[in-house]
């Protein structure tokens with residue numbers, strides 16, 4: 001296939017140090033300094049917003065304001081979803097903040113089931129804020145802790161760049177099916193946030209790959225556009241319609257674009273000479 | 276990736292050894308459904324020549340079995356059924372004739388490579404590998420065939436394709452005994468993978484998903500197997516058994532006879548079908564669950580009356596060997612072979628019934644445990660015919676209400692149109708359809 005030939009070409013250049021792509025990649029870390037610094041700002045802003053939004057969200061739960069809490073659930077999560085690859089560097093926090101009931105043998109009844117989805121379960125399945133205050137407290141503490149830990153975190157470039165593919169894998173593996181936000185059906189918010197997070201990473205490093213592989217950049221940009229345009233059909237108010245509104249044909253279009261983005265973005269690390 | 280001829284050359288083999296290997300390959304590719312099991316192959320090896328410590332396992336002969344990719348028809352239809360099968364259905368991203376052509380061309384490139392074998396590209400380790408690697412860097416053909424079919428949905432959901440739909444192609448509707456699971460049904464496109472080992476099918480599926488991710492979205496799949504059968508002592512053909520323990524495939528029309536296949540399986544001029552469809556065939560896929568626990572508790576006599584055949588030998592109830600032909604004329608009231616037995620309903624063997632022959636090519640499947648803690652097993656029923664209406668639909672209509680229904684439950688599948696073959700290198704799958712589209716008079720959007 002064309003793609004493979006293309007990859008084989010650039011891979012060869014990387015391997016044997018031919019001029020062109022490889023020459024430009026002698027010190028990959030140097031030209032990544034600026035994109036990484038920019039990315040750090042991006043995640044700091046997202047995490048600040050996450051803490052602010054979670055404060056309001058959990059306050060609504062503690063005040064017993066069911067409708068308000070429901071309205072704040074999806075937009076609050078979005079900041080988390082956008083920086084998920086970074087958050088996932090801290091496995092303990094990621095599990096506490098974002099685990100799903102399936103991650104536990106006793107499912108919803110498991111005492112270790114906490115975080116966003118535990119609150120989602122209470123708010124929608126039980127249609128109540130009753131008993132959720134301790135879970136809400138814990139969530140706020142966890143996202144605050146996450147923010148604190150990320151401040152001091154040196155960002156490994158391959159993790160950041162690899163994060164773009166991770167986000168698309170995440171969408172492909174669980175957002176496209178509507179199983180992530182199974183009680184609230186607000187999956188399209190998460191979907192968009194994951195895509196935004198991947199798009200951000202791609203934009204930051206795009207200039208570094210554009211000159212050597214314009215076809216790649218064009219294809220990735222086109223697929224991002226397909227996803228964004230398709231999701232835009234489901235915008236409602238500040239966010240999105242419920243997941244069940246997604247038509248089967250749009251789901252197919254999204255799946256194909258997301259899988260292809262995942263395939264392409266998975267080569268981004270290598271294209272930048274990162275191991 | 277086009278096949279790299281230089282990379283497919285095989286390691287040197289002593290001439291007599293090579294002859295042995297080729298001989299085994301031919302036997303395995305013959306009319307016996309399946310091929311020699313490794314144990315038999317090993318025995319054959321010890322009797323005819325000395326073994327050497329560094330010899331490759333004789334399984335290699337099977338790995339090197341190759342089905343031609345080019346021909347008037349797709350492989351995998353009248354090709355002897357190997358031990359492993361997998362049918363996957365996809366939805367496709369195709370919004371224009373150009374998209375369709377791109378899909379067909381990409382499928383052609385991958386299928387030509389996968390079925391003929393060769394070396395996979397080796398990339399820089401900083402990149403994800405080009406190939407899943409599950410068969411190693413060198414892909415052996417392993418008797419692999421990949422057969423592509425188009426679903427009614429592909430045509431019906433695209434106004435520009437609608438006029439080109441094969442006449443009988445339709446969405447599979449539930450029969451009275453069906454309990455169709457929407458997640459296991461239909462699709463824009465089907466791909467049937469058949470090979471000597473299930474790994475080759477899985478490898479090929481993963482290859483297509485990776486390389487065609489922008490157009491193929493997996494919808495459902497079911498894999499299955501055919502038990503390998505030892506030839507009978509007298510050399511007589513014996514069919515493999517299904518998971519109800521009965522020999523399955525006995526009364527199939529002769530897939531080795533081109534004239535019969537031209538009549539039963541291949542769409543030709545005699546069929547009132549669009550010209551592009553010639554050389555193709557209607558493919559029916561049915562995922563049929565079997566209630567094996569209840570079946571195993573059923574008296575043998577009743578089991579045999581349900582099918583109309585003897586369990587051990589596969590012979591008809593009025594016969595002695597599997598090859599014997601039942602004589603229903605001598606048994607008009609069904610005293611020997613019940614009138615509602617599976618084989619008598621499926622084919623009453625009247626002159627009229629000759630119009631309704633189908634070529635069955637099923638695989639057994641075992642998927643684990645149901646919610647009721649029963650075994651989830653069944654038949655991945657696949658059949659081909661030149662006329663869906665006269666073939667499967669008529670036969671299934673006659674089977675509706677048969678006593679076997681107490682033990683089986685169709686839960687998924689779909690109807691597809693298997694494309695004509697790729698006659699020669701440089702050509703591609705589905706070209707006649709793409710050209711018909713290009714020649715179409717008006718262009719409805």
Ligand code: HEM
Nearest residue numbers: 517521522523524525526527563618621622654670671683
């Ligand atoms: C789980 C489901 C099924 C089982 C276990 C099953 C099993 C069998 C068996 C054991 C035979 C006798 C051996 C042979 O000739 O192959 C047979 C024959 C046959 N079956 Fe089925 N079958 C199933 C479903 C179907 C379906 C769905 C159809 C088509 C609608 C079908 C059509 C036929 C035909 C045409 C014959 C040959 C009859 C003859 O010419 O004598 N079967 N089947």
